Amino acid sequence: MIRAFLFILASSIILLSDLPASELKQPLLRDGAWYQRWYLNKVAEQQLNTKDQLQLLCKWTGQNEFFTHDPQGLSEHDQVTVNLQTDSLPPAGSVLYIFTKDWDNLWRQLRFELGQATEWQLTVPLAGPDAALHWGVVGHQRPWHQLAASQLIEFGLKFDVEGTPPESEQTFTVVSITGSSPKPPVCEVRNILPGPDLLPVGEKYELSFQLTHPYSNPFDTREVDLMAEVTRPDGTQTQARVFYHEPFAFDEQRFHADLEPAGTPDFRLRYTPTQAGLHRIAVRGHVGDRTIALPSQTFQATPAPDFRGFLQRSTDDPLLLTWSQKDGEHCPVGVNVRSPYDNRYRDSFPYTAWEDEGLTMYKRLFERYAALGIDTVELWMSPWWLALEWIPDAPGNHGLGYYSPWRAWKLDRIFEWAEEYDIDIILLIHNHGKFSTWCDSDWARSPWNAKNGGPHDSPTRFFYDEETVASTKRMLDYLVARWGYSPRLMSWKLFSEIDLTGKDRQWYKHPHMATWHKTMGAYLKEIDPNKHLVSTHWSTSYQWVNRDVAGLKELDIVLLDAYYQGSGANKLYVTVQKTGEFALDIEKPCVITEFGGNPYGDTMGHIVHQHHLGLWSGYFHKMASIPFFWWFTLLEEHPGLYSRYRGIARFIDNEDRTGAEFHSTVLGQLGYCELRTPGRLLLWIFDRKYYYSGRLDATPEVHDEAQIQLELDSGRYHVEFWDPTSGDILITREVQWDSGAKNSLPLPAFERDIAVKLSPLGQTELRER
Structure with missing residues (x-):
């Protein structure tokens, strides 16, 4: 989804001349290379001659974008002012956009009506709430945020005429681009959104908040190090780290949809309770040399009998896995x-x-x-x-x-x-x-x-x-x-x-x-x-x-x-x-x-x-x-x-294969596999000729007289014969086994393969092989 927000700032322009002289830094973005960009069959750029003055020749019927690459100096200022002049009045309906493009090609702009004037002093905010309020976004929904100025790859001016443009040209001269020295930052924790007061064990608790503290890389724990200490219902404590997060919009209904930046970045904590009862969360840490402590949060976790816990190694069988809260x-x-x-x-x-x-x-x-x-x-x-x-x-x-x-x-x-x-x-x-x-x-x-x-x-x-x-x-x-x-x-x-x-x-x-x-x-x-x-x-x-x-x-x-x-x-x-x-x-x-x-x-x-x-x-x-x-x-x-x-x-x-022994062998044309525990015998028998043939059109043979000799103690057994392809039980039987006789288990007729589950009835146990 493409959304564009355009703002007229004439009523809120802060003139640079109103600022104390000690807050001015000159020049800014004036002596570097500047370019003009055209949108023809493909985007083209031409470097401008800025040896004497930065002059921008506008052809009102064409594209008029002028910019400089990598304007890194902007992040050092709270606001920037562009002083601009021309020799004649611009055409009616002419507007100027001051725009930026960041390293993810996100475009932001401010719109100014040029009106009936030949000189302009235009000031735009680069930090704080004013910047987020005034910069419009095009093609995305990510407002100006704390890191925006440090991520810019372009800063520029775009001239346009709303309505029918005249067949004329006009030259604008950039007299200066100046910035104000940054004010001491206001360091606050804002927009704290706690997770739910009540949630089941095993569900995600998520807390989010925003910081106005200065930082350059929110991913570097040497610079931003925030931890949550979680006190569980039994009095034990654990820790979970807070992480930096940027939100996006996404249309799940579109084939190969891409993300659209949307919303202001924040910091988040995620935690999954594994105990029922009251949990207390205290988030503390530092951003740079400033200590941070959020107000304590609490939530109640309710019992969730179906919660399995987290997957772990079985303590009863070195080859298997089990859940931490389920046997x-x-x-x-x-x-x-x-x-x-x-x-x-x-x-x-x-x-x-x-x-x-x-x-x-x-x-x-x-x-x-x-x-x-x-x-x-x-x-x-x-x-x-x-x-x-x-x-x-x-x-x-x-x-x-x-x-x-x-x-x-x-x-x-x-x-x-x-x-x-x-x-x-x-x-x-x-x-x-x-x-x-x-x-x-x-x-x-x-x-x-x-x-x-x-x-x-x-x-x-x-x-x-x-x-x-x-x-x-x-x-x-x-x-x-x-x-x-x-x-x-x-x-x-x-x-x-x-x-x-x-x-x-x-x-x-x-x-x-x-x-x-x-x-x-x-x-x-x-x-x-x-x-x-x-x-x-x-x-x-x-x-x-x-x-x-x-x-x-x-x-x-x-x-x-x-x-x-x-x-x-x-x-x-x-x-x-x-x-x-x-x-x-x-x-x-x-x-x-x-x-x-x-x-x-x-x-x-x-x-x-x-x-x-x-x-x-x-x-x-x-x-x-x-x-x-x-x-x-x-x-x-x-x-x-x-x-x-x-x-x-x-x-x-x-x-449950805990403690099971596995064995496999070849029985003529058939492959034979078994898993055996004292209370269970699982078998899988497959047609080697068919599965090894490599032919999709191979005709499977019907095995209608197959029997399997098994080592079992005397007793009665419940037997299930399964179709491995569908997972359906084909036949259920009860059989009597006499360990002193030569017993074999007849298999029902099958093609390709068959699986068997055999379990003793009464006090009988399966012997080891």
Whole structure:
């Protein structure tokens, strides 16, 4: 939405001559380079000759924009005055706009009617309430704010005629542009908006306020350091950091809609209560050398029996995950939805009709996922999507130490949709390409690169340079402050594919990598009030994992790929099988967050068949989560694949693999997998010939005489036979087992695969294998 607000300030102009001489600074913006801009087939600029005087030749029938780049001196003044003159009266209806453009190309202007005069002294405010009141905005809804003057890239004059312009020219001379010395700042906390007085446990409490204190970078905790001390109902205390926030407007109904800056920036606190009762919040800290303390706030948290808490490692089984306020295992069902678009997908599947939807894709997918039983996604803070620090190649990107308000707001919105549709998020902080010179490299465009004004000539220095380590901690401060409140955050994922960083394939084995992960993992555990899981990730398969990193106690879970070389769905099954053995060996939860052929895909037959194999083999080889399919768009373009999630989600619902032993083998043409606990036996039997065929048109064989020999104690058992595709129970039986006889379990006729749930009746328990 485009909105323009124009103001006539004739009645409120403050003449510079009325100010004390001690407050004047001259000249300002007068001796630098000035330009004239035209809007023809494309925008063109011409530098003006300002050697003697700054003269602006206006052709009333054309465009008349004159400006200077990078007017940094403006931020040092409370107001600026332009003294302007001409030799003859301007035409009737002529107006002058004094305009600015900031580093996100946001245009603001003030409108002056030139009237019947030949000299003008025009004063405009640059700070305080007057500036926010008088500057009009065009193409956005962000009023002038505290940082506006320091973010300008243009200051200029625009002449126009309202009505029919004459076929004439007129020269205006800029006699001077002067500024007033800044007055001592009025340091206040304004517009405090507390959260609700009453909210359920597990819901977000959000407090916002604005500051008039001077600051240059609100993201730098050395300059703006505000913390909330939260006293919980049981008397214990925790801390949560306050963060800087810029609001935006967004039309969810528009395809590939972009953000529109809207509203005044503020500071916010987010906190999620985990106890019922009275909470007290005290916000204190400093901005520069000034101490700040907000009035104490209170709220009451009401009981919420369905609140699960935050995801954590199981204390009863080293391979599994559980909720902090709910018993039993939680096994996520996930898809890797790293960004709304992926050039590699277009390369691997060139027939695709996929279009980049932008942010709105997440709402559409989350709604669909929730209906299918998909409850987790992976999301990337990559350079092309949500990285908070990057070179100025998109609005909001302004290099190191300045965290993109645009991208942060997008991530806010994704978390809001995640809360609406009960979707959990693995949040990737750094993808490998940011810090690699040899694989998917983004180093040439990196703000850490010295060629772009950054601190390093090599990406490897990111992992051990002391100042960079300190700046990374400040960035983590911001992440935890803004999103650490959320129970929908499954894990902080420090890196993707750490073995692809640095200068070659072996660099990740350097001790610096382990030290960096130990440092950042420990720091996240120190500052995160909700102790979210911390993880990192390796490419290709478990074979590339270096155990000096994977074994760190600061890392809660190990994230992996399950790719293979060449072609064949059978290779995926073997990779998952061995990944389960690897998890058992390192005694840590392992999650496959990427699979789908080799790194560039496979034939469509193998991709489709292994999608199903990946979901089920991951569960039966005791992965902490159902493996995340990489080609999420393929699910959209081959919607039959979606039903596979409904099948696995229904099957595992209310199951608990705590203490379960897993076993897999080959029974002729059939593959056999089992999970066994004293009270439960789960089986999955699949047709290897069909799933390994690589053919979409393969005709599945009917298996109508299959029997499975099982080691069971004598007794009666309840047996359910499930359709893995639909998640429906096909048949229910009760069987009598005699351990002294040669027993086997006959399977009902099936195609492709079948799943079984078997539980003892009465006092019978399942024996160990």
